[in-house]
Structures are given as structure tokens and as C-alpha cells.
Amino acid sequence: MPSRLSDQLKHPDFASLHELPDSYAWNQRDDGAVGEAFATEVVPVVDLDDPNALQGIGHACRTWGVFQVTNHGIPRGLLDMVECTCRTLFSLPLEQKLKAARSPDGVSGYGFARISSFFSKLMWSEGFTIVGTPDEHFRQLWPHGYNKHCDVIKEYKEEMKKLAGRLMWLMLASLGIIPNQDIEWAGPKADFKEASAALQLNYYPACPDPDRAMGLAAHTDSTLLTILHQNNTSGLQVFKEGAGWVTVPPVPGGLVINVGDLMHILSNGTYQSVLHRAMVNRTRHRLSLAYLYGPPSCVEISPHPKLVGPTHPPLYRPVTWNEYLHTKAKHFNKALS
Ligand SMILES: C=C1C[C@]23C[C@H]1CC[C@H]2[C@@]12CCC[C@@](C)(C(=O)O1)[C@H]2[C@@H]3C(=O)O
Ligand SMILES: O=C(O)CCC(=O)C(=O)O
Ligand SMILES: [Fe+2]
Numbered sequence: 001m002p003s004r005l006s007d008q009l010k011h012p013d014f015a016s017l018h019e020l021p022d023s024y025a026w027n028q029r030d031d032g033a034v035g036e037a038f039a040t041e042v043v044p045v046v047d048l049d050d051p052n053a054l055q056g057i058g059h060a061c062r063t064w065g066v067f068q069v070t071n072h073g074i075p076r077g078l079l080d081m082v083e084c085t086c087r088t089l090f091s092l093p094l095e096q097k098l099k100a101a102r103s104p105d106g107v108s109g110y111g112f113a114r115i116s117s118f119f120s121k122l123m124w125s126e127g128f129t130i131v132g133t134p135d136e137h138f139r140q141l142w143p144h145g146y147n148k149h150c151d152v153i154k155e156y157k158e159e160m161k162k163l164a165g166r167l168m169w170l171m172l173a174s175l176g177i178i179p180n181q182d183i184e185w186a187g188p189k190a191d192f193k194e195a196s197a198a199l200q201l202n203y204y205p206a207c208p209d210p211d212r213a214m215g216l217a218a219h220t221d222s223t224l225l226t227i228l229h230q231n232n233t234s235g236l237q238v239f240k241e242g243a244g245w246v247t248v249p250p251v252p253g254g255l256v257i258n259v260g261d262l263m264h265i266l267s268n269g270t271y272q273s274v275l276h277r278a279m280v281n282r283t284r285h286r287l288s289l290a291y292l293y294g295p296p297s298c299v300e301i302s303p304h305p306k307l308v309g310p311t312h313p314p315l316y317r318p319v320t321w322n323e324y325l326h327t328k329a330k331h332f333n334k335a336l337s
Contacts, residue, residue, distance in 0.1 A: 011101075011111070013094050014124070020209035026121045027212050039246040043238065045254065047071050048166075057167075058174030061267075065259040065274030066238050068251050069167075074159050076253055082156045083231055085149045086287050090126055090203035092141060097126075100137040107131050107198070115219055118332045124213040124280045128201040157199060160227055160291040165192040167225055167257060168293075175267055177306055185299045194296040195224075196321060204235060204278060204286040215278035215286070222321075222328045222335070223260030223292045224301075230256065233286040239275040261336055262294060262324060265316040268303035273336070294321040 044060040046053050049071040060067035089097075102109035108131045113123055130137070134153045138146040169190060172179050179186035187193045204215040215235055230236055236248040236256065248256055264273040278288065295301055302318035316336070319327070328335040 011094060011098065011126075014126075014205040014207075018208055020207070020212055024122050024124055024214075025209070025212045026214045039240070039243040041240060041243045041246055043068060043246060043248050043256075045070060045251060048073070054170050054174050057170050061171060061174065061259055061263075061271040064238070064240060065272045066248070066256065066276070068248070068254045068256050070251065070254050072163055072255055074163060074255065078152075078156060078159060079229055079253070081152045082229070082289060083287060085152045086201050086203070086289060088149070089128060089141065089201065090287075096141060099140040100128075102129065109137055113202075113216055114329070115217060115332060119217055121214065123216055124204060124207050125215045125278070126203045126205075128203075130199040130201070153199065156289075157197065157291070160199075160293075161195065161197060162191075163255075164195065164197070164225060164227060164291065164293040167227070168192050168195075171225065171259075171263065171271065175270060175304070175307065177304055182304065182306060185296055196294050196297055198292045200290040200292060202278065202288045202290065204280045204288075206283055206285050207280040208282070210280045210282045213280050215280040218275050218277040219333065220264075220273040220275055220336075221258055221260040221290070221292060222262065222324055223258075223294050224262045224266070225260055225293050226258040227291040227293065228256040228258065229289045231287040233281055233284045235279045235281065235286045236288070237277055237279060239277075245277075260292075260294075261328075262301045262319075262321065264336060265319070266301050266304055268307045268312060269315050270307060275333075297322060 043064060044056065044067045046056040046060065046067050047070050057067065097110045100110045102111040108129050110128050113125060113127050116123060130153060134150050138150050142149065169179050172183065177183065179190040185194060202216065207213045218239065230250050232250050234247055234249050237245045238248055240246055258276065259271045259273050261273045263271050297320065300318040300320050303314040303316055308314045324335065
């Protein structure tokens with residue numbers, strides 16, 4: 001039984017904590033020891049303007065399940081603006097943020113990471129999940145002047161959607177799957193226009209005892225792919241078989257792309273979803289924005305016929321994104337099996 005410490009506790013005001021409370025100390029082994037990343041391997045960086053980008057992405061997905069992209073076409077100014085909205089949001093007084101708190105069975109709004117209930121220790125972070133438009137919640141946060149923040153988020157989601165469609169095309173093509181012919185829901189222009197998505201804003205305040213704290217515990221994303229923007233403070237780590245935990249350093253203007261569980265299923269395990277977590281910092285706060293990208297709600301994802309055969313039986317049964325999110329909410333990191 002997961003212990004539900006997160007349900008019993010009130011949201012903390014992190015700035016008022018000058019010592020790490022015991023409920024946030026992750027040094028016990030059963031919580032996944034915190035420890036440091038010493039690996040010397042480097043997460044691949046793919047320049048999307050490079051004619052060999054497709055091969056680079058294929059290789060990164062097969063060996064890492066994660067890569068960074070540059071020359072992705074998202075304007076730097078937009079990244080700065082969305083970061084600014086994020087910072088403004090999390091700097092609001094706690095009681096203001098709680099006006100937009102996520103309801104116990106809801107998805108959008110302010111709160112602890114959803115995976116908190118699977119751990120007996122708390123995470124040193126705050127989150128805000130946006131599904132659909134942010135209008136309703138942003139009006140609760142900023143009764144006056146919420147419009148400009150909504151516009152930034154909407155523009156960011158639009159730009160992310162285009163980039164995600166492009167990345168889907170490249171990832172699938174690198175598996176020998178041609179979206180125009182082989183994936184019906186890719187649409188006539190193979191731009192994955194009907195796809196669904198959520199945006200997760202994460203804030204990791206500076207922490208008095210970072211070596212014993214955990215920003216966001218190890219997980220895989222229940223997505224096809226995730227596009228992650230981190231500010232200039234490192235903290236994201238990915239797990240690589242044989243290498244251990246590897247820090248993903250912020251690349252100026254770069255974006256991190258994670259393979260999610262649904263891509264893992266679609267590729268019949270050829271592209272494995274990447275286990276990742278976020279660490280915290282003693283003196284600097286850290287921000288990240290995850291664009292969680294999945295199929296249209298009615299579409300079932302299953303191992304693609306092109307990757308299945310007599311010697312490669314399908315390893316997973318068909319699921320919709322919603323079904324998978326429910327399985328994940330129940331079984332967490334065992335959801336794939
Ligand atoms: C569309 C999604 C994907 C969710 C659930 C729902 C909205 C929020 C997403 C996250 C974001 C933070 C990590 C994660 C593990 C979490 O706790 O909430 C994600 C989860 C998943 O990938 O399973
Ligand atoms: O903050 C990070 O770098 C990781 C965030 C993340 O994994 C998520 O939101 O799913
Ligand atoms: Fe994640």
C-alpha cells in the first residue's frame with residue numbers, strides 16, 4: 001500500500017523552511033537513495049537543421065530514450081516569456097496559489113506532483129498542471145491581468161504542438177514507419193493535428209539540504225514524447241543502463257526530448273521510455289516546463305504492425321491514453337508491465 005503522506009500534509013511555504021524537515025529527507029534506501037550522478041556519458045544533442053538529424057534521433061532513442069534538440073524553431077523570446085509567467089505564478093503567496101489548487105480527483109491546477117502518493121517522503125517542489133486552456137485557473141490566480149499570461153501559455157502550447165508533430169514524424173520515420181501511410185491518426189498532412197497534450201510547470205525552490213532532498217522522484221512519462229524546457233539551473237537526471245544517473249546539463253536555447261511509455265508501446269520496446277528525476281539546489285531555484293504529448297483521446301496505441309512479426313511478438317496490448325493514465329495512477333512505474 002502506498003502511504004499517503006502527501007494527502008495528510010498541507011502545502012508548505014518552502015521559503016519559511018530553513019532546515020529540511022524529516023518528511024523531506026530521502027536518505028533511506030527504500031525511497032531510492034538520492035546520491036550523486038558521476039557518470040561521464042553525455043546525453044546526445046541533435047541539431048534539427050542537420051541533414052542527419054533523423055539518424056541522430058534514431059540512435060538516441062535506441063540507446064538513451066532521451067536527447068536534446070537545438071535549432072528547433074521555438075523563438076527564444078517565447079521561451080523567456082513562458083519562463084517569466086512560470087516564475088510569476090510560483091512567486092504568488094501560497095494562499096493565492098491554493099485558490100487554483102488541483103481538486104483531489106482533478107488533473108489541472110496547483111499542487112504536489114501526482115506521483116507523490118507512491119512515496120513515503122515528500123518532494124521539494126511545486127507543480128501546476130494545465131490541461132486545455134489555462135483561463136479558469138489563471139483567473140483565480142490573477143483576477144486582474146490574467147489575459148497576458150493565458151496568451152503566453154496558449155502560444156507556447158501551439159508552438160510545442162508543431163514541434164512535437166515534427167519530432168513524432170522523425171522518431172517514427174527512424175523506425176521505418178511512414179506516418180502518412182502507416183499511422184492513420186497522423187492526419188492527411190502527417191502533422192498529428194488531432195494529438196492531445198498537457199503542460200506541467202515545475203518549480204524547485206532553493207533547498208537548505210539538497211543532498212538529502214528530492215525534487216521530483218524517478219518516473220517515466222505516460223506520453224508518446226515529452227518536450228522539456230529547463231531554466232539555466234541543472235537538476236534533471238536520466239537513468240542509463242550501465243552508466244547510472246546522468247545529469248542533463250541545460251543547453252542554452254535547447255530542449256530535452258523524452259521518449260514516453262506510449263512510444264515505448266508503439267515501438268514494441270525498440271524505443272524505451274526513459275527513467276528520470278529532478279534534483280534540487282542549495283542556492284538557486286529551478287524551473288522546468290514539460291509539454292506532455294499523447295495521441296487523440298479515442299485512439300488506441302499498440303505495437304506497430306511493421307515492428308511485429310513471427311520473431312517479434314507484440315509485447316503490449318492496445319491502450320488509449322486515458323486508460324494508460326489510469327493504469328499509471330494505480331500501478332505507477334509497473335504500469336508498462
Ligand atoms: C498527462 C499527464 C501525464 C502526467 C499525468 C497527466 C498530467 C500531469 C503529468 C505529470 C507531470 C509530472 C510527472 C508525472 C509523472 C506526474 O506526476 O504528473 C506526469 C504524469 C505522467 O506522465 O504519468
Ligand atoms: O524538472 C525536470 O527536469 C523534470 C520534470 C519532469 O520530469 C516532468 O514534469 O515530467
Ligand atoms: Fe517527467
